[in-house]
Amino acid sequence: MKLWSLPCLCIIIASLLLAGCWDRVEIQDRLFVMGVGIDKLPSKEKKKPRYRLTVQLTEAQALSGKVKNPNIAPNWNISTAGESIFECIRLMTTRIARKPFYEHLQVVVIGEELAREGIEKPLDVFLRDQEMRRKIKLVIAKGEAKDVIEVKPRLMPVPARYISIMTEEAQVKSTRIPLMSTVGEFASNLHAGSDSMIPRIEPHTREVKLDGGALFKQDKMVGWLSGEEVKSHRWIVGTKSAGNEVIFLQNQKYSTFEVKSSRATIHAVIRNNRPVFHIRIQIEGHIAEDGFDHNPTLQKIREKEQLLSKKIKQDVEIVIHKVQREFQTDIFKFGEQLRRHHYKYWKAHQKDWPQVFKEAEVEVQVDTSIRRIGQTK
Known part of the structure; x- marks a missing residue:
């Protein structure tokens, strides 16, 4: 009992002292x-x-x-x-x-x-x-x-x-x-x-x-x-699970596409001692506004998907070109793709990466899928 009494006494004293609120505010x-x-x-x-x-x-x-x-x-x-x-x-x-x-x-x-x-x-x-x-x-x-x-x-x-x-x-x-x-x-x-x-x-x-x-x-x-340019950037880096895109149709009509999910993959290859980046963007969403079109057909839906893909592809290419030419700022993480998959090339050109990034070739592919069109009657 004597062997346990001293440690127990120390624990009791410590608990009384340490559990105080002397430093509270x-x-x-x-x-x-x-x-x-x-x-x-x-x-x-x-x-x-x-x-x-x-x-x-x-x-x-x-x-x-x-x-x-x-x-x-x-x-x-x-x-x-x-x-x-x-x-x-x-x-x-x-x-x-x-x-x-x-x-x-x-x-x-x-x-x-x-x-x-x-x-x-x-x-x-x-x-x-x-x-x-x-x-x-x-x-x-x-x-x-x-x-x-x-x-x-x-x-x-x-x-x-x-x-x-x-x-x-x-x-x-x-x-x-x-x-x-x-x-x-x-x-x-x-x-x-x-x-x-x-x-x-x-x-x-x-x-x-x-x-x-x-x-x-x-x-x-x-x-x-700008805000529109940031939207295009987020298509590329695959961090867009909301938002909308508006496409203009014939006779001054328009259709609004609500984004539900997107996924982007970037593949880097070396061609003629220059990096080439292939970006594939896959998008899914719903029709949020489409006027009073009471006769939606599969052909009309496919046409809208093509128009959306074309518009997004153009917007993405414009932003990439602007960032490459004006700022030489790799916000798309192209350099990281090279470091992972073509390390020797990255190591040899790491110090000159801003210039290499400026002259890099970028190919963009966009696939859009409309999953729902909402109620039409």
Whole structure:
């Protein structure tokens, strides 16, 4: 009994000490950081960067929608300036009386000018700090990030939460923004040496618009793609399970095709010491709108399938040509296909890949299947 008494006593004492709540912080004393905007500021010394950090703060009552005091706003935007993001965060303690918590951070917005300069260093603290999550949304502002954070939406009290929900909905339903949209995903792409595309956000007074994407070569933005061009990109990378396509028929009629699923395969071959990429896109969906055609026939359905395939093929080829010629940014992962299946060629041309990518030949095949036409009577 004596041999067991000492360990048992130690366990009892430890459980009493370790189970205490000496370091707890009451929820009403917490300030939650919901959104962050980062912009570049002009610096007196060219070699030293200078950032403006705009942080959106809120408290538990605002998140629950139970703000009873009319003098308390549901959120508070505060801006600080410094030579690093960490310095900007520390400077906030001179302006607020409560400790900010980053566990609920929803979105990081990067200003356009800073994005063109490079975002690896500004994002580092969001990956390094243990309070931050890798699933924080990441978007690029058309203009300044501060304007996005300060938008006042009509129906939601916390703008950062509004932007986060919009990003999730837009990715699934519209396909007009890139699928990749988190800090962690961008960091993984960057460390793998791959190029990226991040959703574009445009601020207005009472709303924001998510449409298109910002193209990145490593960590520097090189240009924009429109929403329609992003749709074509998502056909290629096989991440489109929603959205729609409109085809125009004779006599000013049109038909709307609702996408239900798509699959893309990319095969790389070497021809005359040049890479050739074969892209096959297989699409299935339903007819969402077709006028009052009460006499649908198999021939009409096949004609619509051919028109859809032709339109999508043209759109995809235009986007590939634009990205190859203007940006030399491999957002289609062609280089990864070469690395997997033609490693010797990839190893020999890896350093010259932007130029090789620019001159690569791409062949596109699209097969569309209409599975349902809906009720016609």
